Amino acid sequence: MNANKSLNKLFKNLGKIYTNPSKHLASANGALNQPEKTCLYDFHLSHGGKIVDFAGWLMPVQYKDLSIQESHIHTRTKCSLFDVSHMMQTKIHGKDRFKFFESLIVSDVAGLKPDSGTLSVFTNNNGGIIDDLIVSNTSKNYLYVVSNAGCSEKDLAHMKNAEHEFKSKGFDVTVEKIEDRGLLALQGPAMHQLLQQCVNFDLNKFAFMNTAEGKVFDIEDCRITRCGYTGEDGVEISVPINRTAELADRLLALQNGETCKLAGLGARDTLRLEAGLCLYGNDIDDTTTPIEAGLSWTVHKRRREEKCFPGADIILKQLKEKPSKRRVGLKLLSSGPSARQHAKIFDNNQNEIGEVTSGCLSPLLKQNISMGYVQTGLSKIGTRIMVEIRKKTYEAEIVKLPFVPTHYYQI
Numbered sequence: 001m002n003a004n005k006s007l008n009k010l011f012k013n014l015g016k017i018y019t020n021p022s023k024h025l026a027s028a029n030g031a032l033n034q035p036e037k038t039c040l041y042d043f044h045l046s047h048g049g050k051i052v053d054f055a056g057w058l059m060p061v062q063y064k065d066l067s068i069q070e071s072h073i074h075t076r077t078k079c080s081l082f083d084v085s086h087m088m089q090t091k092i093h094g095k096d097r098f099k100f101f102e103s104l105i106v107s108d109v110a111g112l113k114p115d116s117g118t119l120s121v122f123t124n125n126n127g128g129i130i131d132d133l134i135v136s137n138t139s140k141n142y143l144y145v146v147s148n149a150g151c152s153e154k155d156l157a158h159m160k161n162a163e164h165e166f167k168s169k170g171f172d173v174t175v176e177k178i179e180d181r182g183l184l185a186l187q188g189p190a191m192h193q194l195l196q197q198c199v200n201f202d203l204n205k206f207a208f209m210n211t212a213e214g215k216v217f218d219i220e221d222c223r224i225t226r227c228g229y230t231g232e233d234g235v236e237i238s239v240p241i242n243r244t245a246e247l248a249d250r251l252l253a254l255q256n257g258e259t260c261k262l263a264g265l266g267a268r269d270t271l272r273l274e275a276g277l278c279l280y281g282n283d284i285d286d287t288t289t290p291i292e293a294g295l296s297w298t299v300h301k302r303r304r305e306e307k308c309f310p311g312a313d314i315i316l317k318q319l320k321e322k323p324s325k326r327r328v329g330l331k332l333l334s335s336g337p338s339a340r341q342h343a344k345i346f347d348n349n350q351n352e353i354g355e356v357t358s359g360c361l362s363p364l365l366k367q368n369i370s371m372g373y374v375q376t377g378l379s380k381i382g383t384r385i386m387v388e389i390r391k392k393t394y395e396a397e398i399v400k401l402p403f404v405p406t407h408y409y410q411i
Contacts (some may be wrong), residue, residue, distance in 0.1 A: 003011060006337065007264045007407070008191050014217065015257055016278050017229075021159055022150075028262055030277065032196065032330055034057055034147075035053045035056050035057055035058045036057050036058070036086070036322075037057070037058050038058075038059070038083055038086050038182065039182045039241045039244050039245070039395075040051065040059065040083045040085060040086055040182065040244060040245055040248065041058060041084075041265050042245075043245045043248060043387050044060045047064075047262055048063050048064030048065065048355055049061075049062075049064075049262070049264060050062050050063070050064075050264070052265065052378040053266070054086075054265055055086070055133060055148075055149045055150035056149070056150070057086040057149055059083070059086060059265055060083070060262070060264035060282055061264045061265045061266045062264045062266045062267070063261075063262045063263075063264060064384055065259060065261070065262075066263075067380075068264075068266035068267050068270065068363075069234075069270075071261065071263045071264070071266070071267035072154075072263075072270050072271055072363040072364070073176050073363055073364065074188075074261050074263070074265040075188045075232060075267060075271055076187065076188065076189075076232065076364060076404075077188070077191040077260070078188055078189070078258075078259050078260070078265035078409060079186060079187060079188025079189065079194060079234075079260050079261075080186075080187055080260065080261050080262065081184060081185070081187075081233075081248060081251055081252060081260055081261070081262055081265065081269055082184070082185040082187065082208060082263050082264070083119065083184065083185075083248075084183045084184065084185045084229075084236065085181075085182040085183045085184075085244065085337075087146055087147065087148060087149050087152075087183055088145075088146070088147045088148070088149065088150035088151075088152040088155060088156065088197075089144070089145070089146055089177075089178040089181060090146075090156075090159070090175060090176065090177055090178060090179065091142045091143065091144060091145075091175075091176040091178060092142060092143035092146075092159075092173065092174070092175050093141070093142045093173070093174040093176060094172040094173035095172045096166065096171040096172045096173045096299055097142065097143050097260065098110040098143075099171070100162065100171065100173040101135065101209070101250070101305070101384065101394075102308075102309065103166075103308075103309070103310075104122050104123075104158065104159065104162055104309075104310070105120040105122055105123070105133070105135070105299050105309065106120060106121060106123055106290060106298055106299040106300070106309050106315070107119075107120035107135070107299070107303065108299055108300035108301070108302045108303055109135055109137060109143065111300065111302060112135075112136070112137035113137070113321045114137060114138070114139040114229075115136070115137070115138060115139050115210060115211050115212055116136065116137060116209055116210055116211065117134050117135055117136030117137065117144070117209045117211055117225065117227070118134070118135060118297075118324075119133070119134055119298060119300070120130065120132070120133055120134075120135055120283075121133070121255055121290050121295065122147075122155065122158060122309060122310075122411045123289075123290070123310045123311045123315070124286055124310055125310050125311055126286075126287075126311055126314060127289040127290075127291075127310075127311030127312075127314035127315045127318070128157060128285070128286035128287050128288060128289060128311065129153075129280075129284045129285065129286060129288055129289070129290060129293065130151070130154065130155070130158060130286055131148055131151040131155050131280055132148065132278065132280055132284065132295075133145055133146060133147040133148075133376060134146045134147075134209075134225070134227055136209075136211040136225060138197075138211060138213075139172055140213065142380055144211065144223065144225075144238075146225075146236070148163065148280050150280065150281060150301075151241070156175075156177055157235075160175055163175045165244055166244055166313055169288060178238075180240065180241050181239060181240060181241055182238070182239050182240075182241050182244030182247075183236060183237070183238050183245075184236070184237045184239065184241070184244065184247060184248060184251075185228055185229065185234060185236045185237075186234055186235050186236075186260070186375060187228045187229075187232050187233075187234035187235075187271075188228040188230070188233070188234065188236065188249060189232060189233060189262075189407065190259050190260070191232075191233055191234050191235060192233060192409070193223075193290070193391075194242050194251070194254055194255065194259055194260060195216075195235060197254065198216050198217050198250075198251070198254075199214055199215065199216055199224065200215060201212060201214060203410065204411075206224075206226055207226065207409060207410055207411045208226050208227065208233075208408040208409050208410055209225070209226060209231035210225070211223060211225040211226075212223065212224055214240070215252055216247060217242070217247070218235060219239060219243050219246070219247055221239075221240055221380060222237055222238065222239050222240075222247075223237070223238040224236075224238075225237075225238075226239050226409060228275060229268060229271070229272050229275075230271040230272060230275060230318040231271065231272070231274060231275025231276075231277070231402060231404065231405075231406040231407065232271075232406075233407050233409045236334050242365070248262075249330075252292070260321070260323040264353060269360070270360050270362070270363055270388065273358055273359075273360055273362075273363055273369065273371065273403070274363075274365070274369065274402065274403045274404045275402045275403075275404065276329060276371070276401030276402030276403060277365050277402075278293060278295075278306065278327075278371075279358055281373055282341055282357045282358045283327060283357040283358055288373075289311070289314065289315055289318060289323065290315065290335070291315055291318040291319055292318070292323045292324075292325055292326060292373065294326065294327045294401070296319060299315060299319070304316060304319070305333075322376050323325050323376060324376060325354060325373045325374060325375055325376060325379075326373065326374065326375055326376050326379040327357070327371060327372070327401075328372060328373070328374055328379050328398045328401075329369065329370075329371055329398065329399045329400065329401040329403060330345075330356070330359075330369065330372060330387065330396045330397070330398060330399065330400075331367055331368070331369055331370075331396060331397050331399050331403075332368040332369075332370075332387065332394050332396045333367075333368070333384075333394075333395045333396060333397055334370070334394055334395060336389065336392075337368075337389050337390060338359045338360055338361050338368045338369075338370070338389075339356045339359040339370040339372075339387045339389050339394075339396070340356065340359050341356060341357055341358060341359070341366065342355055342356065342370075343355060343356040343359070343370075343387055343388055343389055344356075344384065344387070344388045344397075345371075345372055345374055345377075345385055345386070345387055345388075346386040346387075346388065346393065347378060347385060347386070348385070350386075353374045353375045353378050353385065354372055354373045354374035354410065355371075355372055355373065356370045356371070356372035356373060356387065357371055357372050357373065358370060358371045358372075359371070362403060362404075362405055365403065365404065369403050370387070370396075374398070378398075379398060380398065381398055381400050382397065383397070383398045383401060384396070384398075385397075385398065394395050
């Protein structure tokens with residue numbers, strides 16, 4: 001199977017491709033279950049997007065001009081534009097916003113410099129990850145939070161319940177779900193040069209995880225955050241919903257339309273996997289802790305000392321004594337099919353030691369790569385293991401993450 005066919009087969013599990021987008025999925029009882037659309041749905045159709053139902057949203061998996069593999073390589077060498085408007089954007093207001101949000105996550109939000117952010121996780125009382133998110137401490141007296149589309153209902157309920165509890169104790173905090181904005185991700189090594197033409201501040205002084213409000217072209221009230229989900233240098237731009245399509249078209253038109261191309265969920269998934277980044281529901285969930293997931297760096301020093309976040313006892317115990325399992329990177333040592341989610345992992349004595357959580361044929365490395373969890377005692381880099389794929393076992397090696405170097409912009 002060639003690389004492109006292999007990647008296209010991978011995304012069959014993202015959902016049915018909508019050759020007739022007006023049709024909606026039927027639930028088991030026959031009732032219509034209509035997926036949601038982002039503000040760019042018609043834009044995607046007009047640009048040849050192949051639409052799938054992903055996490056309850058109709059989203060492009062790829063576009064007619066590039067295969068998933070070609071789109072992936074274009075992002076790594078130039079830059080691509082992704083619609084991520086399905087993700088939930090939230091503002092946390094009030095003088096007690098830091099105390100409030102730190103009651104839900106493991107990171108030091110109060111310690112963030114103005115207009116900077118961090119990746120973090122909501123945790124439950126067992127130390128499990130409710131969702132991963134990016135939280136920014138803006139200079140506009142609110143926290144700006146971006147979290148996963150598939151977790152939006154439970155995340156909002158979680159924050160609203162905590163807000164109600166905090167207010168009942170006299171604290172000043174308000175959770176505001178942002179409903180009137182789109183979100184675009186511009187990702188790749190050409191992003192810096194491309195975007196500098198469109199903004200009125202110096203990107204050389206704008207580091208990874210910095211955030212700022214400003215104009216993009218003449219579009220006011222945009223929030224630009226230097227982050228992304230590809231491992232490349234990039235930004236996410238929160239833009240008024242009625243000007244999102246205009247911004248997308250104007251970015252695509254820069255440099256005669258040769259530098260920036262549209263990319264969909266297919267390339268986004270292979271890019272994040274090469275970069276060793278977790279997909280919620282695959283690589284992390286409410287049964288995995290940040291320590292097991294290799295995200296111990298999100299648990300900042302002050303929070304470890306204060307021990308006052310959900311699941312702190314379990315998480316801090318794992319930091320001290322090591323967890324029973326760890327997330328690892330795997331490379332198959334022979335040709336063949338890719339290891340997919342739930343593929344079993346064995347030691348050389350045929351003892352089951354874990355399972356795969358994500359996998360694909362790497363478009364850049366031309367090699368089958370996966371992530372998964374194995375027993376901590378067998379998680380050392382260089383360890384040879386076996387992976388069961390389609391009732392056959394294949395030799396693999398535990399390797400360092402990420403699979404390819406990341407290029408986050410640091411000053």
